[in-house]
Amino acid sequence: MTAVEICLDDLSGITVAERAGADRVELCASLGEGGITPSIGTVAVALRTATTIGVNVLVRHRPGDFVYTQAEVDAMVADIRAIAQLPNPAGVALGFVLGALNADGSIDVESTARMVAAAAGAPVTFHKAFDQAPDLPAALDDAIGLGVRRILTSGGASTAIDGAETLAELVVRARGRVGILAGGGVRPGNVAEIVRRTGVTEVHLRAGTAVPSAARAAGGAATVYDSGFRMVTSAEIVRDVLRQLGRDGRDGRVARDGGAARDGGVAA
Secondary structure, three states, rough: OOEEEEEEEEOOOHHHHHHHHOOOEOOOHHHHHEEEOHHHHHHHHHHHOOOOOOOEEOOOOOOOOOOHHHHHHHHHHHHHHHHHHOOOOOOOOOEEEEOEEEEOOOOOOHHHHHHHHHHHOOOEEEEEHHOOOOOHHHHHHHHHOOOOEEEEEEOOOOOOOOOHHHHHHHHHHHHOOOEEEEEOOOOOOHHHHHHHHOOOEEEEEOOOOEEOOOHHHHOOOOOEEEEEEEEEEHHHHHHHHHHOOOOOOOOOOOOOOOOOOOOOOOOO
């Protein structure tokens, strides 16, 4: 069975994704900029909201490149430790999504290792910065050596469907050591083909839909801060993805440890 992870930055989306039958959410802030670390308050409320669905938290200090200063890595380590200490009333699976690169695009093993260590055994996903590596097989081996649970990737292409051949090669190389989470342009219309062509057991997408902003609905005018709409998580899209994968959303979640067993931005 294929696990489904929904990337979101709307708190209401956690309940939407959970009720629709998704297995995990990746909680972010500012998905319009590719995603950054959500506030500690956002994560705290997310953990109070989730009852069964796994919650993976993106740890990315800022938009832009993934070549970090010592101070930026220190900040991300502090974020991981603070998030790990938050109350988790339902005991939902909590994981982290992180990564750092060297200037040449290779994995910054030292900085990433510090963040993995701060996670203290919680499942870790290396995010789509992986796709910037000039040598994906070497980057895969580096990530495995770091002890991450999975790698979010589109096979180095702009979308998972375009990178399907490379994704299939990564799945073969990774099998039994790390999971390959296919992300990047995953939609109901192509998710079954991506799984069939690559052999991945996990997919990742932003199931977003635009809704009018409350201010516009109340008669307010669009401003530099409010375009008149915002993106929220769509239960219909989540359910459609599950249907395309032969799941009806009521068959239970794939795993309780943050994702399946090992086999657009950073977040989407």
